[in-house]
Amino acid sequence: MSQLTPLQHPSSTAVGSVVPRRPTPELHNAPADYTYDGSFEGLLTVLFRIYDRRSAPNSIQPENEAQGGLFAQAVAVDTDEALATRTWDGLLRFMPEPARARLYHVFLSEDSERELLIFRYADMALRAGRDISENYADATVRRCQRLAQQLFREKHRMEAFVRFEKSQDELFHATIEPDFDVLPLIASHFTKRYADQRWLIFDKKRHYGLYYDLTRTDIVEFETAGAAPRRGEVLATVLDEREPLFKILWQAYFDHVNIPERKNLKLHYRHIPRRYWKYLSEKQPRERRFEPIKNKRGPNALGE
Amino acid sequence: MNERIQEKLSILADAAKYDVSCSSSGGKRKNEQKGLGNAEGMGICHSFTEDGRCVSLLKILLTNHCIFDCAYCVSRRSNDVKRAAFTVDEVVDLTINFYRRNYIEGLFLSSGIFSSPDYTMERLVRIIKKLRTEHKFNGYIHVKTIPGASPELIQEAGLYADRLSVNIELPSELALQNLAPEKNYAEILTPMGQIRDGIIQNKEEKALFKKVPQFATAGQSTQLIVGASDENDLQIIKLSDSLYQGYGLKRVYYSGYVPITDDARLPQVTQPPMVREHRLYQTDWLMRFYGFEADEILDPAHPYLDLEVDPKLAWALRNRHLFPIDVNTADKAMLLRIPGVGARSVERIVQARRFGSLTAETLKQLGVVMRRAKHFLTCRGSAPARLGELDEQQIRRQVLFGGKAVRSALVTQQLDLFAQAG
Numbered sequence: 001m002s003q004l005t006p007l008q009h010p011s012s013t014a015v016g017s018v019v020p021r022r023p024t025p026e027l028h029n030a031p032a033d034y035t036y037d038g039s040f041e042g043l044l045t046v047l048f049r050i051y052d053r054r055s056a057p058n059s060i061q062p063e064n065e066a067q068g069g070l071f072a073q074a075v076a077v078d079t080d081e082a083l084a085t086r087t088w089d090g091l092l093r094f095m096p097e098p099a100r101a102r103l104y105h106v107f108l109s110e111d112s113e114r115e116l117l118i119f120r121y122a123d124m125a126l127r128a129g130r131d132i133s134e135n136y137a138d139a140t141v142r143r144c145q146r147l148a149q150q151l152f153r154e155k156h157r158m159e160a161f162v163r164f165e166k167s168q169d170e171l172f173h174a175t176i177e178p179d180f181d182v183l184p185l186i187a188s189h190f191t192k193r194y195a196d197q198r199w200l201i202f203d204k205k206r207h208y209g210l211y212y213d214l215t216r217t218d219i220v221e222f223e224t225a226g227a228a229p230r231r232g233e234v235l236a237t238v239l240d241e242r243e244p245l246f247k248i249l250w251q252a253y254f255d256h257v258n259i260p261e262r263k264n265l266k267l268h269y270r271h272i273p274r275r276y277w278k279y280l281s282e283k284q285p286r287e288r289r290f291e292p293i294k295n296k297r298g299p300n301a302l303g304e
Numbered sequence: 305m306n307e308r309i310q311e312k313l314s315i316l317a318d319a320a321k322y323d324v325s326c327s328s329s330g331g332k333r334k335n336e337q338k339g340l341g342n343a344e345g346m347g348i349c350h351s352f353t354e355d356g357r358c359v360s361l362l363k364i365l366l367t368n369h370c371i372f373d374c375a376y377c378v379s380r381r382s383n384d385v386k387r388a389a390f391t392v393d394e395v396v397d398l399t400i401n402f403y404r405r406n407y408i409e410g411l412f413l414s415s416g417i418f419s420s421p422d423y424t425m426e427r428l429v430r431i432i433k434k435l436r437t438e439h440k441f442n443g444y445i446h447v448k449t450i451p452g453a454s455p456e457l458i459q460e461a462g463l464y465a466d467r468l469s470v471n472i473e474l475p476s477e478l479a480l481q482n483l484a485p486e487k488n489y490a491e492i493l494t495p496m497g498q499i500r501d502g503i504i505q506n507k508e509e510k511a512l513f514k515k516v517p518q519f520a521t522a523g524q525s526t527q528l529i530v531g532a533s534d535e536n537d538l539q540i541i542k543l544s545d546s547l548y549q550g551y552g553l554k555r556v557y558y559s560g561y562v563p564i565t566d567d568a569r570l571p572q573v574t575q576p577p578m579v580r581e582h583r584l585y586q587t588d589w590l591m592r593f594y595g596f597e598a599d600e601i602l603d604p605a606h607p608y609l610d611l612e613v614d615p616k617l618a619w620a621l622r623n624r625h626l627f628p629i630d631v632n633t634a635d636k637a638m639l640l641r642i643p644g645v646g647a648r649s650v651e652r653i654v655q656a657r658r659f660g661s662l663t664a665e666t667l668k669q670l671g672v673v674m675r676r677a678k679h680f681l682t683c684r685g686s687a688p689a690r691l692g693e694l695d696e697q698q699i700r701r702q703v704l705f706g707g708k709a710v711r712s713a714l715v716t717q718q719l720d721l722f723a724q725a726g
Contacts, residue, residue: 134655137666160348164405172404193342195335196440197404245306246401252310253402256317257363258353261562261576267356271349282351293318293386 024126027056032073038062040107043115044084046077047122060115094125099133105148108181117144155182159189162201163281165247166240172199175279183210183219191217247281254282255290313398315388319368319379320414323471323527324559326360328409328444330522331466339440341403341410343466347444348409361446362402363412366390366427370416374484375567376473376532379416383565389418395431396439403443410444410466411435421452429457432464444522449499451491458495462502466522467554470496472547475540479533483569493551499524500551523554530584531561531577532570536607538598541587545598548591558584583609590615593647594640613700617643620680621696627680632661643703644676676703 032055036042046060053075059066063076091100103118111117120140125132135141157178164172172194183203187210190199194212200220202209211220277283329347349358367389368379378385390398399411413431417424428447435441447465449458462468470492474480477489499520506519526547528540544556560576587609590596594616601615602608610618620627620643629638631653639650652670656662661684668674679699694702 132659134652135659136652136656136670137659137662142669156346156348160350162406166405174406192335192344194340194404195338196340242401246405248306249310249313249398250402250405250407252314253317253362254351254353254359256314257321257357257359259321259355259357259562259576262355262357262560262578264356265354268352268354271352271356271358280351293315 024123025051025054027051027054029053029055030073031056031058032075033058033066034060034075034077035063035066036060036077037079038064039079040104041081041084042077042079043107043118044087045080046115047119048080048083048087049075049077050119057116057119060119091122091125094122094128095133096131099125099131102133102144102148105151105185106144108184109147109151110180111147114147117147151180151182151185154178154180155185157276158182158186161276161280162190163279164199166243168238168240170198170240172197173202174200175202175204177205177278178203179275181206183208186210187217248287251282251284251286255286256293260292309394312388312390312394313364315386316365316368316390317363319385319416320363320365320412322378322559322562322564323363323412323414323448324357324557325446325469325525325527325555326358326363326412327446327467327522327525327555328360330554331444332521333442333444333466333518335442337440339442340400341441341443343410343442343444350407350409360409361412361444362399362408362410364390364395364398364414366395366413366415366424366431367418368416369418371419372417372484372486374473374487375565375569376483376529376561378564380565392427392431392434396434399435399443400439400441403441408443410446412446412448414448415450417450417452421450422454422457425450425453425457425461429461429464432461436464446522449495451487451495453495455495455498458498459502462499462520463517465520466518467524468499468520469525469527470499471527472543473527473529474533475528475530475535475543476533479535483533496524496526496547496551496553503552523552525553525555525557527557527559529561530558530581531573534571537580537584537587537609538602538604538607540584541591541598541602544588545591556588558588579611580609583611583615587615595637596641612704614643616641617676617703621699624696628682629680631667631681631683632657642677642680644673644678644680646671679703 027050032053034046034049034057036046043060050057058073091103103121106114106118117140121144124138124140132138132141136145158176162174162176164174166172181203183201186201190201190210191212196214198213200209200211208219208221211218326349327347328343329345331343333343335342347360349360351359353359365379367387368385369387369389370379370381373381395411395413402408403410411432413428415424415428428450432445432447435445445465446467446469447461449461449468449470451470458468472492474483480487480489502519503523506516509516528543530540547553547556558581560578560581561571561573562576563570563573587601590601591598596619601619609615613621620641629642631639636650636654639645639653640647645653649671653662653667656666656670663684664674664678667677667683679694679702
């Protein structure tokens with residue numbers, strides 16, 4: 001179990017709170033190159049430091065990706081949970097909850113410019129004096145909105161494309177490799193839906209997973225990639241005895257609901273891009289060749 | 305045993321696939337007592353078949369044995385097909401196990417009519433009752449009511465199903481008499497009216513009492529087969545309109561007729577009319593979300609939808625005197641009528657213009673398809689509308705073939721087929 005995601009922090013500040021608003025300080029000191037530990041809390045701490053130091057960011061980078069020593073004004077920021085919470089709560093004074101959540105979503109997008117985008121958006125909101133989330137004419141707003149939208153689409157895809165396999169010990173497990181870091185966002189969906197079965201969804205790209213034990217859902221981390229559940233290898237021996245049957249039935253179902261006369265592969269690939277096929281059982285090779293049902297007469301009869 | 309269940313599933317999924325509805329949205333069923341499943345809000349497409357259609361529900365017939373002989377139907381009595389029937393427990397087991405693996409959102413259950421309508425309907429009800437009560441299943445359930453089933457059974461089905469539907473199939477009574485002589489419109493419309501009343505009553509009771517059993521909270525829908533009989537598009541959209549207005553339907557689905565039998569009463573086509581079906585869906589959307597009336601889109605002088613251009617563009621081309629529209633000042637209803645401007649773009653335009661007036665470049669970034677829209681709107685710093693100079697044919701050509709015109713894959717494919725055939 002790792003730290004809480006910021007969305008789970010209880011928020012102490014109400015929207016439109018009566019705390020008198022101080023004018024947002026001008027960032028008149030020389031711009032700096034900030035580095036942080038790569039966590040969202042870390043980034044929130046950086047935001048705090050920016051205004052504390054009155055020093056705008058040239059760049060904000062996770063320390064392991066930053067090219068150390070190249071910057072004249074390097075500032076390494078240590079994550080401070082209390083400051084992060086304060087900053088997170090404080091943002092609500094300048095934007096409604098959905099707009100604030102969007103900033104978190106931009107962070108999860110793992111876009112290479114996400115930190116600066118979040119800073120720019122926040123800074124604009126701090127100075128605007130009104131909600132800017134619908135100012136689609138502004139490039140930063142639009143970019144944030146776009147990233148959040150892409151993230152939402154990926155979240156929705158993962159809610160759709162997870163395929164559980166049941167093992168002998170009644171655990172339903174699945175592996176995914178989403179484009180973005182969406183596990184924190186799909187947790188509540190799967191928790192609500194599969195309340196009476198133990199399940200594990202593992203993000204192979206990011207080496208962590210969600211595990212629900214019939215009581216609560218936790219983030220679980222694996223020391224190395226090798227310790228992670230590997231599909232087909234380790235677990236094949238302990239699959240539930242009916243698991244192969246349901247996989248075959250699902251494949252048979254998938255093959256037979258298709259209407260060959262309406263074939264439209266372009267649309268097919270758009271809806272279900274090839275990069276997701278790896279973990280979709282219906283897109284795996286069949287053990288037996290597909291035999292269409294012979295139910296048609298006339299010129300278009302199949303299999304005749 | 306496993307072989308047999310696989311064969312049954314193949315037969316009964318194959319026979320159910322011509323029902324196009326796969327929606328799983330709009331349910332209000334929450335998982336409350338740590339049961340299985342949750343069907344709140346948004347639907348999910350878990351997969352997509354090669355025809356580009358969504359797979360959201362386990363869509364099967366209980367059986368394809370049928371005492372009716374409807375000409376358009378693959379399961380008709382006189383058709384020489386393999387028959388099969390599931391038991392109640394088999395359907396329950398499949399649904400639960402597919403759902404647990406996150407293959408599906410729920411069950412879409414329909415059936416051929418064996419023995420009698422009530423006998424069939426009673427089986428369907430038994431399945432969904434078992435799912436809900438014994439298995440605490442909260443996934444989505446869509447049940448097709450059987451024509452001629454008794455009101456009591458339909459009422460009971462509504463307690464367990466999220467959506468009920470009665471398929472009209474043929475868009476006119478005349479076609480129904482001709483192609484499905486054992487059915488009649490009264491038998492279809494009566495249960496539709498009953499379901500409508502049940503839903504209304506349920507809503508009223510919910511306003512009064514705290515705990516009221518659910519009744520088909522995701523509403524009811526129906527399906528019309530397009531191209532099996534010779535109704536024109538005007539007749540079809542007028543029928544849809546009256547179903548939305550008169551029966552409060554959530555959705556009308558249009559199913560392009562896929563040639564399945566060589567019955568002489570049916571048109572001998574080789575391809576389902578997919579572009580026509582697509583245009584009907586666009587029209588359906590215009591009526592439900594864009595404030596268009598059926599009569600505005602088509603009239604007796606123009607009873608067919610234009611296959612080449614979308615119905616909004618076709619309407620705008622016929623009504624050029626209403627344009628150009630200034631996006632910085634026009635009201636929402638008028639913005640919705642600009643070709644190339646979707647409902648979402650309209651929302652964004654209305655929001656964004658409060659911060660400053662919009663330019664053509666911004667519109668593009670908001671998602672407006674300027675290739676179509678530019679002929680019909682004005683905005684800051686540009687008056688792209690050269691409406692007076694271009695006639696209808698010129699605009700049409702520009703939209704279709706000008707610049708980087710990209711027609712949808714579907715339209716291109718099908719128009720090419722027409723070209724080849726011609």
